[in-house]
Amino acid sequence: GENVEQHPSTLSVQEGDSAVIKCTYSDSASNYFPWYKQELGKRPQLIIDIRSNVGEKKDQRIAVTLNKTAKHFSLHITETQPEDSAVYFCAASIRAGTALIFGKGTTLSVSS
Amino acid sequence: EAQVTQNPRYLITVTGKKLTVTCSQNMNHEYMSWYRQDPGLGLRQIYYSMNVEVTDKGDVPEGYKVSRKEKRNFPLILESPSPNQTSLYFCASSFEASYGYTFGSGTRLTVV
Numbered sequence: 650g651e652n653v654e655q656h657p658s659t660l661s662v663q664e665g666d667s668a669v670i671k672c673t674y675s676d677s678a679s680n681y682f683p684w685y686k687q688e689l690g691k692r693p694q695l696i697i698d699i700r701s702n703v704g705e706k707k708d709q710r711i712a713v714t715l716n717k718t719a720k721h722f723s724l725h726i727t728e729t730q731p732e733d734s735a736v737y738f739c740a741a742s743i744r745a746g747t748a749l750i751f752g753k754g755t756t757l758s759v760s761s
Numbered sequence: 762e763a764q765v766t767q768n769p770r771y772l773i774t775v776t777g778k779k780l781t782v783t784c785s786q787n788m789n790h791e792y793m794s795w796y797r798q799d800p801g802l803g804l805r806q807i808y809y810s811m812n813v814e815v816t817d818k819g820d821v822p823e824g825y826k827v828s829r830k831e832k833r834n835f836p837l838i839l840e841s842p843s844p845n846q847t848s849l850y851f852c853a854s855s856f857e858a859s860y861g862y863t864f865g866s867g868t869r870l871t872v873v
Binding site: 692 | 794796801802803804805806809819851859860861862863864865866867
């Protein structure tokens with residue numbers, strides 16, 4: 650079955666720096682890769698996603714890249730701000746109709 | 762407002778006392794799912810449902826039951842709760858399994 654590995658488990662950056670979180674997946678048939686942000690005490694919320702026919706997607710300060718050959722995808726946050734501090738989860742779905750498999754999460758801390 | 766509603770938000774119960782956590786969505790989503798979140802383990806799927814009367818086990822189904830008699834509701838039942846089921850539970854829904862999920866606010870369950 651699909652397995653999603655996420656690194657690092659914790660990440661600390663200074664405000665204004667960039668942050669990168671990486672995930673690898675095991676099943677080459679995976680075709681949908683969302684990222685969720687979970688602030689302390691709140692629910693996970695979808696922040697960006699990418700499908701396997703796209704290599705990169707941007708939304709303001711966040712971007713996701715996908716390398717299908719290497720079976721990994723990454724979340725990039727530029728110009729980090731304290732409000733970016735949260736737990737970030739990556740996920741992967743093998744194909745339409747199958748459930749998302751989540752990584753174990755990355756706790757991002759942005760200090761001012 | 763489009764949302765997934767879980768109740769209760771907090772619950773403390775005793776070992777063996779049956780309980781139900783309710784989940785309801787107003788987005789006409791086909792797919793619904795239950796996750797538990799534990800420190801260091803990320804989001805693990807308990808059960809999911811592709812449509813009314815269609816349910817299946819996720820990664821950690823032991824000790825849980827679900828039902829999907831109506832499209833909007835997907836309750837999680839713990840017939841005989843045990844302390845190892847102390848966790849944060851999230852219900853999620855989506856148009857399909859491999860699509861962005863909308864999560865409920867979570868239920869923090871403590872079994873003593």
